[in-house]
Each structure stands twice: as C-alpha cells, then as structure tokens.
Amino acid sequence: xxxxxxxxxxxxxxxxxxxxxxxxxxxxxxxxxxxxxxxxxxxxxxxxxxxxxxxxxxxxxxxxxxxxxxxxxxxxxxxxxxxxxxxxxxxxxxxxxxxxxxxxxxxxxxxxxxxxxxxxxxxxxxxxxxxxxxxxxxxxxxxxxxxxxxxxxxxxxxxxxxxxxxxxxxxxxxxxxxxxxxxxxxxxxxxxxxxxxxxxxxxxxxxxxxxxxxxxxxxxxxxxxxxxxxxxxxxxxxxxxxxxxxxxxxxxxxxxxxxxxxxxxxxxxxxxxxxxxxxxxxxxxxxxxxxxxxxxxxxxxxxxxxx
Amino acid sequence: xxxxxxxxxxxxxxxxxxxxxxxxxxxxxxxxxxxxxxxxxxxxxxxxxxxxxxxxxxxxxxxxxxxxxxxxxxxxxxxxxxxxxxxxxxxxxxxxxxxxxxxxxxxxxxxxxxxxxxxxxxxxxxxxxxxxxxxxxxxxxxxxxxxxxxxxxxxxxxxxxxxxxxxxxxxxxxxxxxxxxxxxxxxxxxxxxxxxxxxxxxxxxxx
Numbered sequence: 001x002x003x004x005x006x007x008x009x010x011x012x013x014x015x016x017x018x019x020x021x022x023x024x025x026x027x028x029x030x031x032x033x034x035x036x037x038x039x040x041x042x043x044x045x046x047x048x049x050x051x052x053x054x055x056x057x058x059x060x061x062x063x064x065x066x067x068x069x070x071x072x073x074x075x076x077x078x079x080x081x082x083x084x085x086x087x088x089x090x091x092x093x094x095x096x097x098x099x100x101x102x103x104x105x106x107x108x109x110x111x112x113x114x115x116x117x118x119x120x121x122x123x124x125x126x127x128x129x130x131x132x133x134x135x136x137x138x139x140x141x142x143x144x145x146x147x148x149x150x151x152x153x154x155x156x157x158x159x160x161x162x163x164x165x166x167x168x169x170x171x172x173x174x175x176x177x178x179x180x181x182x183x184x185x186x187x188x189x190x191x192x193x194x195x196x197x198x199x200x201x202x203x204x205x206x207x208x209x210x211x212x213x214x215x216x217x218x219x220x221x222x223x224x225x226x227x228x229x230x231x232x233x234x235x236x237x238x239x240x241x242x243x244x245x246x247x248x249x250x251x252x253x254x255x256x257x258x259x260x261x262x263x264x265x266x267x268x269x270x271x272x273x274x275x276x277x278x279x280x281x282x283x284x285x286x287x288x289x290x291x292x293x294x295x296x297x298x299x300x301x302x303x304x305x306x307x
Numbered sequence: 308x309x310x311x312x313x314x315x316x317x318x319x320x321x322x323x324x325x326x327x328x329x330x331x332x333x334x335x336x337x338x339x340x341x342x343x344x345x346x347x348x349x350x351x352x353x354x355x356x357x358x359x360x361x362x363x364x365x366x367x368x369x370x371x372x373x374x375x376x377x378x379x380x381x382x383x384x385x386x387x388x389x390x391x392x393x394x395x396x397x398x399x400x401x402x403x404x405x406x407x408x409x410x411x412x413x414x415x416x417x418x419x420x421x422x423x424x425x426x427x428x429x430x431x432x433x434x435x436x437x438x439x440x441x442x443x444x445x446x447x448x449x450x451x452x453x454x455x456x457x458x459x460x461x462x463x464x465x466x467x468x469x470x471x472x473x474x475x476x477x478x479x480x481x482x483x484x485x486x487x488x489x490x491x492x493x494x495x496x497x498x499x500x501x502x503x504x505x506x507x508x509x510x511x512x513x514x
Contacts, residue, residue, distance in 0.1 A: 142495045175494075
C-alpha cells in the first residue's frame with residue numbers, strides 16, 4: 001500500500017519524521033495511558049506548565065486526571081532496578097490550559113526522555129538530538145541553551161529572600177534588567193553581585209563567546225566548563241547560550257533549553273535536565289529530555305527537509 | 308523587515324520621536340493619510356499604530372517583532388515577551404483610590420472597582436485582604452461615588468480627576484511607564500538588529 005504523503009498536515013509529517021529520528025537513535029517508544037491518578041500531578045504541581053488539570057472520578061471512586069504532562073508519568077514508571085539507561089520517545093496528546101487561548105486544549109507533543117544515566121555524554125546526545133529535531137521541523141532554526149547551576153550560584157551569592165528570588169528569576173526570564181537592578185537594590189543585595197546577575201541575564205550568543213563572558217563574571221569554573229563541553233560539537237550558527245531560559249530549580253538543574261523556528265512566534269521545543277525531579281520521586285541517577293510542541297506548527301509554511 | 312507596534316495617541320508619538328532620534332526613522336509616518344502601517348525599506352523597518360492595550364498581543368503572537376506597551380498592560384496580562392527597556396515616558400502610578408476619608412473595615416469584604424482585575428487581585432492577595440473585584444471598562448471613579456465599590460484600583464497620572472470627584476490616592480501599588488518589549492522568537496532571529504535598537508534607544512531615554 002502506498003500513501004500519498006501530501007495528504008498529511010504539518011503536525012502529522014513532523015510527528016512521523018521525529019518518531020523515525022528517535023527510533024533511529026536507539027530510543028524505544030513509550031505509550032502511556034490517557035489518564036493518571038490526580039495525586040501524581042498534585043504532588044508535583046509546580047513541575048507542570050499550567051497548574052490546572054482536568055480531573056474526574058473513576059468508577060472505583062479514585063480521582064483521576066487527563067494527563068497534562070508526559071515526563072511525570074515516564075519518571076513514575078521508570079524502574080532503575082531494570083538496569084542501564086532508559087531511552088524513551090513518545091508522541092502523545094496532553095491536556096492543559098493553552099497559554100494563548102485560555103481554556104483546556106488537547107496538545108500534541110513528541111519528545112524524548114533519557115533516564116538513569118551518570119555520564120554527561122547523554123546530555124550532549126540529547127542536545128544534539130534536539131537540534132536534529134528542529135532541523136526536521138524547519139530549515140531555519142535555533143537552539144538556546146542555559147546553564148542553571150551558573151544562575152543558581154549567582155543568585156545564592158545575593159542571599160535574597162524567597163519572594164525576592166522568585167521576582168529576580170521572573171526578571172531574568174523577561175531579560176528585564178532595569179527591574180532586576182531595582183529589585184536587588186531595594187533588597188539591599190551586594191551591588192557588584194547584582195551587576196553580575198544583570199550581565200548574566202543579558203549574556204547570550206555563540207557558546208564559546210558566552211563562555212568567555214561567564215568566566216569574566218567569575219561563574220563557577222566547573223559549570224562554565226560543562227557548558228563548553230556540552231556545546232562544543234554543536235553548530236555555533238544554530239546554538240546560543242541564553243540565561244533567560246530558566247526552569248523551576250526544585251525540579252530542574254544543569255541545562256535548560258528552548259528551540260525556535262522562523263515563522264512560529266513562540267518556542268517549539270523545550271527541555272532540560274531534571275535530576276531533582278528524579279530525586280524527589282526517590283529514583284537515582286540523572287535525567288534529561290525535551291518535548292516538541294506539534295500544535296504550534298500548524299501554520300508553519302515549510303517543514304524541514306527530512307519531514 | 309523589523310515590525311514595530313506602537314501605541315496610538317500622544318504616548319506613541321512621543322515614543323516614535325525617540326525612535327526617530329535614535330536613527331530608526333520612517334518619514335512616511337508623517338504623511339497625512341489613512342494608512343495603518345508605514346515602511347522604511349532602506350532601514351528594513353515597518354511601523355504600525357495599534358490600540359495601546361493591544362500592543363502586547365501583537366508582539367506576543369509575533370505580528371510585531373518589538374513594540375512599546377505600558378507596564379500596566381504587561382502586569383495585567385503577563386504576555387510571554389521580553390521586557391528590554393524602561394523608556395521612562397508615559398509615567399504614572401497604579402493606585403488604590405477612594406473617598407478622602409475612607410477607612411477600611413476589615414470585618415467586611417472590600418469591594419474594588421477596576422479595569423485591572425489581575426493587578427488588583429494580586430495586590431490584595433499579597434497583603435492578605437479579601438476583596439470582591441468589580442470589573443469595569445471606564446469611568447472607574449464613579450464606582451465609589453455611587454456606592455458600587457469601596458475603592459478603585461486605577462492609573463493615576465496627575466490626580467486631577469480624583470481631586471475633582473472628592474477622591475484621593477490611598478496607596479500606590481506600582482509605578483508605571485512605557486516599556487520596549489520583544490517577541491521571544493523574534494529576539495532569537497533578529498538578535499543583532501534588536502540589540503542595536505535597544506542600545507540606540509537607551510541613549511534617548513531621559514535619566
């Protein structure tokens with residue numbers, strides 16, 4: 001049977017291309033249930049992009065939820081005792097409140113999760129796979145990478161209150177240095193340390209150049225070296241460091257990243273390391289993964305060559 | 308072509324003058340006609356005027372790469388954009404205002420009339436005060452006069468309207484001014500151009 005691929009829409013074409021790519025790279029498919037116990041999401045509410053979850057009572061009286069996220073389910077199902085690194089890919093619908101339209105929406109995501117590794121090479125492979133995923137989505141793409149240990153170190157040095165720290169992270173996420181500077185001043189934080197944080201917020205560009213700036217800012221040497229190691233084989237025209245990319249540091253650590261393609265106004269790929277989520281769920285080892293938001297690609301004019 | 312959304316009205320004109328002085332001019336904007344957008348092909352710029360409260364939507368959704376929006380709108384709608392510069396024009400304050408002799412009775416839910424429901428809710432949540440938000444779209448000052456609300460949360464520029472209606476500022480929530488914002492994807496693809504523009508405009512910002 002032959003199928004005319006012209007009948008597929010962007011979402012379908014890219015979904016097939018990504019699944020083929022992940023399979024080719026040795027990732028195994030992960031199929032999950034549409035429902036999960038509500039408790040899983042409530043225990044990890046801050047991990048979710050939107051805290052609202054569609055819930056209902058099952059026939060046995062158990063409170064269930066339509067899954068708003070895939071990573072939590074994969075981590076819960078992960079059995080370290082089964083041995084070795086687990087490399088999974090998925091193509092699933094999630095149900096969450098849309099940032100754009102408000103109200104619940106069914107959103108299709110394809111992505112990978114790599115769990116239980118100890119070697120940094122896994123992170124490098126996942127970053128490289130993120131770049132390849134973007135190439136399948138569009139001919140014009142960029143991957144922006146942040147190093148959360150660097151952000152954490154500079155923030156810790158300022159010894160801000162929890163509220164002020166949350167505000168500082170918001171300002172960093174908006175590249176809003178005028179408010180970040182004012183916030184640090186009103187919190188009585190060390191002026192030199194505050195200036196470093198502002199420079200970090202604006203620090204973006206090719207990894208090698210940005211790493212030099214990080215070293216000049218006196219960021220922890222090991223974190224700077226880790227950035228260089230992780231990005232050295234990635235195309236500097238396609239990859240840049242960007243410290244406005246953050247994640248909830250109770251779950252995320254080390255690397256966080258976002259992918260953009262020309263013609264789509266928001267990120268189409270988000271990912272990072274979530275060793276702390278694994279630890280919170282009582283599982284050893286490290287974890288990294290990313291998700292591509294296929295619903296954002298509906299109006300993309302041209303998809304990548306291999307899609 | 309860099310698409311720039313400016314707020315219609317006096318503030319937008321003031322902001323455009325800053326862009327012009329910074330070297331991002333578009334002479335067509337001064338022509339008398341009913342065009343909605345203006346281009347300077349040589350500089351790769353396209354300006355358009357939109358309703359001030361809509362600028363953030365144009366930018367967040369990528370119809371504009373950058374734009375100028377009031378901090379009040381950014382606080383109320385929390386669009387997913389970068390806030391790159393405080394332009395220090397269009398300065399005013401987001402305030403709680405009410406009758407001059409108003410005394411809050413903590414035994415009752417405070418009725419607050421406002422166009423800015425999220426800002427009002429956030430402010431009162433931060434001080435642990437239970438409120439009933441009454442969403443209005445205009446003439447907010449009338450609400451406490453007619454007993455529709457106890458206080459209002461609104462923008463105060465000179466305070467003249469409040470004074471003439473026997474109202475006064477009771478609390479300042481946050482200072483407001485115009486901010487230069489950017490779409491996040493546009494920032495990635497036009498980084499050098501946007502950074503050049505931010506540097507040039509920042510030299511025009513009053514200190």
